[in-house]
Amino acid sequence: MVPTNGLTTLQRQSIADRVGDELRRLIITGALEPGQPLNEKDVADQLGVSRSPVRAALQRLVVERLLVAEPHKSVTVKEFTEDDIAEIYDARVAIETHAATSVMSGGREPVERTARLLHDALHAISEALVTGDRLGLVQADLAFHRELVSCGGNSRLIEAYGLLSAETITCMTWLEVARPSGGELLKEHEIFIDALKGGEPAEMARVIAYHLTGASHNLSASSPAERSQPTGASATSWIRRSS
Helix, strand or coil, X not given: CCCCCCCCCCCCCCHHHHHHHHHHHHHHHCCCCCCCEECHHHHHHXXXXXXXXXXXXXXXXHHCCCEECCCCCCEEECXXXXXXXXXXXXXXXXXXXXXXXXXXXXXXXXXXXXHHHHHHHHHHHHHHHHHCCHHHHHHHHHHHHHHHHHHHXXXXXHHHHHHHHHHHHHHHHHHCCCCCCHHHHHHHHHHHHHHHHHCCHHHHHHHHHHHXXXXXXXXXXXXXXXXXXXXXXXXXXXXXXXX
């Protein structure tokens, strides 16, 4: 038997994973526009890979609800409606409230540990505000909330929240134009942390609902005409141009 002591896991990413990451990036940044069809063969040809990993990547993005598949047709980039946004944020409220309640039920130690992690995540939001990195700000904002969910410890809710994350980032990147100012945004998240440290589940639930409902309203108020439009990306050469 070959000894295994001391071996570490080799991190490898399949071609399908790399294709999925690239397509997800293009969707999130808007280089692939809402409603744009994606042909499996065209994607494979432009990326220089076989159709099999492309097919697997497209299926994964359908599961993530970034793409829509219709029988006997090409998949298309998801167009998020007001109903979609409401459902995404309702789900986030439910999951984050459950996570916060779970943290609080453990007593002061898990509450203080989670608060410290959230403060670290808040620092990343502050840095993104300073640099003016819009996508980085969106990612840092969502990372703050993912930290809370992770601290809740429910593996299935963590996985479910992960699936919501790509949809959330895409919506926030495409649609949100009525974002609070930097100071207001930081204050909102500080209130979030203070509510957790307060240890009152009802108050924490109120803060979560208020925070996420406000974000949902901002997204729904953004019209398609106000979405960030991609630059230099055409339907035939979007992959090469964005690489």
